[in-house]
Amino acid sequence: MKNIGILGSTGSIGTQTLEVIRELNGERPGSFRVTALACGSSVEKMAAQAREFGVRLLCTGTKEGAERVKELLADMDPVVLWGDEGLKELAGSDMDVLVTAVVGMKGIAPTLEAIKKGTDIALANKETLVAAGEIVMREAKKRGVSILPVDSEHSAVFQCLRGIEPGELERIILTCSGGPFRTFPKEKLDSVTPEMALGHPTWRMGGKITVDSATLMNKGLEVIEASRLYSVGMKDIEVTVHPQSIVHSMIKTRDGAVLAQLGFPSMKLPIQYALTYPERLKCNVPALDFAKGLELTFEKPDLEKFPCLSLAIAAGEEGGTMPACMNAANEKAVKFFLEGAIRFTDIPKMVERAMGSHKTVRNPAAEEIIAVSLETYANAAL
Numbered sequence: 001m002k003n004i005g006i007l008g009s010t011g012s013i014g015t016q017t018l019e020v021i022r023e024l025n026g027e028r029p030g031s032f033r034v035t036a037l038a039c040g041s042s043v044e045k046m047a048a049q050a051r052e053f054g055v056r057l058l059c060t061g062t063k064e065g066a067e068r069v070k071e072l073l074a075d076m077d078p079v080v081l082w083g084d085e086g087l088k089e090l091a092g093s094d095m096d097v098l099v100t101a102v103v104g105m106k107g108i109a110p111t112l113e114a115i116k117k118g119t120d121i122a123l124a125n126k127e128t129l130v131a132a133g134e135i136v137m138r139e140a141k142k143r144g145v146s147i148l149p150v151d152s153e154h155s156a157v158f159q160c161l162r163g164i165e166p167g168e169l170e171r172i173i174l175t176c177s178g179g180p181f182r183t184f185p186k187e188k189l190d191s192v193t194p195e196m197a198l199g200h201p202t203w204r205m206g207g208k209i210t211v212d213s214a215t216l217m218n219k220g221l222e223v224i225e226a227s228r229l230y231s232v233g234m235k236d237i238e239v240t241v242h243p244q245s246i247v248h249s250m251i252k253t254r255d256g257a258v259l260a261q262l263g264f265p266s267m268k269l270p271i272q273y274a275l276t277y278p279e280r281l282k283c284n285v286p287a288l289d290f291a292k293g294l295e296l297t298f299e300k301p302d303l304e305k306f307p308c309l310s311l312a313i314a315a316g317e318e319g320g321t322m323p324a325c326m327n328a329a330n331e332k333a334v335k336f337f338l339e340g341a342i343r344f345t346d347i348p349k350m351v352e353r354a355m356g357s358h359k360t361v362r363n364p365a366a367e368e369i370i371a372v373s374l375e376t377y378a379n380a381a382l
């Protein structure tokens with residue numbers, strides 16, 4: 001039996017993780033036990049999850065939320081933590097795998113805490129690897145902790161890499177749907193509303209990643225994530241726009257072979273693979289039907305139309321604290337955009353401005369990365 005904790009259990013990845021666990025336990029009763037759940041403000045939803053899965057260690061964003069959860073689950077007598085410290089404490093509790101499905105830089109400290117305790121990480125929260133990738137990978141290696149990717153592209157690469165010897169990998173090719181504005185005129189991007197940006201053509205996800213997908217920042221974050229996860233230089237990672245989202249990513253080996261992982265666009269398989277690795281079990285997603293015909297197209301990303309991709313790559317190449325700065329500025333810009341305070345095209349401007357005024361610290365400690373993230377988030381403006 002594997003004991004699982006989930007940070008962000010009420011979000012898109014969190015709820016799908018519980019769906020996967022429900023289905024796996026249906027196939028093989030008792031395979032997984034959920035030991036800890038954390039959410040921000042969706043306390044009723046988390047309380048219902050805790051009741052269904054019998055979870056007694058919980059955390060919410062606020063003290064009031066924690067009080068409400070205690071009321072809702074009084075008969076279960078749960079331990080309910082709250083706030084950033086609570087999240088860290090929960091992440092450090094005893095479990096086999098922690099699914100990090102909170103959104104944003106909030107994931108950094110609890111992920112590091114879990115690694116310190118020797119817990120394997122099923123990593124959805126890409127912002128953690130973007131801001132603190134070198135530290136995360138170093139600490140994980142030191143403690144023999146596995147970082148199992150949940151992000152579909154990184155899971156695809158992970159799957160392709162099975163059986164590939166170190167030194168045989170030459171290039172990673174990340175696919176990108178192109179987002180909702182792939183064919184939208186560049187000069188009209190100024191008029192994009194939050195509602196338009198939240199309509200992703202192939203994936204259903206939380207608000208922040210959906211906007212990141214529309215600006216192509218998501219792909220930029222993923223290039224950094226891939227470089228840190230697989231120790232591959234930024235220049236050895238290529239992005240190709242593949243609107244059908246069937247090829248989840250590819251690797252090229254030394255001999256020129258290209259290996260890909262294909263599938264119906266669903267996060268359930270990457271989530272399940274991270275939980276059951278190295279085993280492959282039945283997964284409840286529609287199969288590809290090649291008999292019906294399948295069109296797979298690939299094109300170059302338009303870097304002029306989507307400057308966020310280049311900004312993120314530049315931050316990843318610079319390294320040190322720059323990716324943390326870029327990530328925090330983007331997080332703030334997306335928040336402003338969703339609140340209607342800035343335009344869609346202001347998002348890269350805010351990121352560029354923050355990066356322009358940041359002095360990179362080399363080989364930063366985790367505390368410095370968190371400090372840069374918080375400071376940039378507090379000060380980032382148009």
Ligand code: NDP
Pocket residue numbers: 007008009010011012013014038039040041042043059060061087100101102103104106124125126127150151152203204205206207208209267
């Ligand atoms: P959502 O916005 O759907 O979910 C975010 C989760 O974080 C919610 O459970 C939310 O709780 C929780 N949360 C917010 N604030 C806090 C807090 N203070 N303490 C604890 N939990 C908190 O996001 P997604 O599930 O879409 O994405 C999660 C992460 O996974 C992101 O980093 C994203 O980039 C990554 N990812 C997502 C993919 C997807 O398909 N969705 C694909 C690949 C990566 P509440 O409901 O209470 O607000």
Ligand code: MG
Pocket residue numbers: 151152153222
């Ligand atoms: Mg992805």
